[in-house]
Amino acid sequence: MHIARLLTTSAAALALLGACTGEKPSTDAPAPDAAASATPAVATAAQTAPPATFKSETKEFREWTAVCDNVNNCAAFGPAEDDNGFVMVEIAAGPAARASVQLASWTLGNGNGPFTASIDGQTYTGHNTATELENSVLSIDRASDQLLRALSQGRDMRIHSGKESIPVTLSGAAAAFLWIDERQGRLGTTTALIRKGDKPASEVPVAPAPPRLTAAPAIAQTKLPDAASLPKALASMSAVKDCRSEFMPDSGESASVKRLGHDQLLWEVPCGAGAYNISYAYFITRNDGST
Known part of the structure; x- marks a missing residue:
């Protein structure tokens, strides 16, 4: 670790x-x-x-x-x-x-x-x-x-x-x-x-210039689903099942969700915990949890 x-x-x-x-x-x-x-x-x-x-x-x-x-x-x-x-x-x-x-x-x-x-x-x-x-x-x-x-x-x-x-x-x-x-x-x-x-x-070749990124407009974090209960489509994914099988529930960590767009959500799913480290898996879905 x-x-x-x-x-x-x-x-x-x-x-x-x-x-x-x-x-x-x-x-x-x-x-x-x-x-x-x-x-x-x-x-x-x-x-x-x-x-x-x-x-x-x-x-x-x-x-x-x-x-x-x-x-x-x-x-x-x-x-x-x-x-x-x-x-x-x-x-x-x-x-x-x-x-x-x-x-x-x-x-x-x-x-x-x-x-x-x-x-x-x-x-x-x-x-x-x-x-x-x-x-x-x-x-x-x-x-x-x-x-x-x-x-x-x-x-x-x-x-x-x-x-x-x-x-x-x-x-x-x-x-x-x-x-x-x-x-x-x-x-x-x-x-x-x-x-x-x-x-x-x-x-020695000079260092390349880093790419420049333009920030997208902020998205209001409204009408978010309850992260405590993952959507069925997401919960049924093998990657999510693997995370849940490895994760220690007593670590105090839970899933969370943020809005990326009108019909686009970013889910953060706990996928492992140790003495100093907690790992997560990330998934992008529609509002209903599909795709």
Whole structure:
């Protein structure tokens, strides 16, 4: 559950769909991207690429997962033993982007000692940015070439807090880095995660501009059916039956419904619950619950 939540959160943060605005889109500068909040922007109006044509994509490489969004910001993710933590490498699109690394654990870092990482005996430090759900998060904003090389070639990686430590798998990291470099056009450049070369960063394609979305008029939430009783047509769907078979009724969650149009409803059906996570399935129907 922890791993699924963290990767989903990261992917959601990366998945920039552009600004929802009724105003004419500005062409003065590219929209900010979440994955490069600490990276100085270098693209100007003249350098901004056309609107994004990339598709969000996720790839599995042994124990590692790589994900890129529709404006080509990417992250690679590897789990710690028993899903008790993770290491994540993020890099935004464009020539100015540099990789950052985060390591987290929810079983370490309770004040028993400094929070560090080691790969094949070499120690790496950063600043601790703990959250309510993770006891420790070690952030390295600009990952060194040495660290990236160790992540792709290392054999033994561990997260430490005092005398405690947990291993992190590196199986698949190199392949995940290579896929990201290929997608972002970094191979052979000084900014590559793997297979660095002498080509300058300026040869990396500029980040594509995010698409602009215009918000639809608000719909009055009137004449809504009682969400406590799903329409028969909806309740009979196999997907809804599967959700109900997996859902724990004592979680306190229930179905809800919102209006999208005169004869169009959006249903939110609880589909699973855990210690920290609740998942839902969504269905669009007519007012009578059909289609």
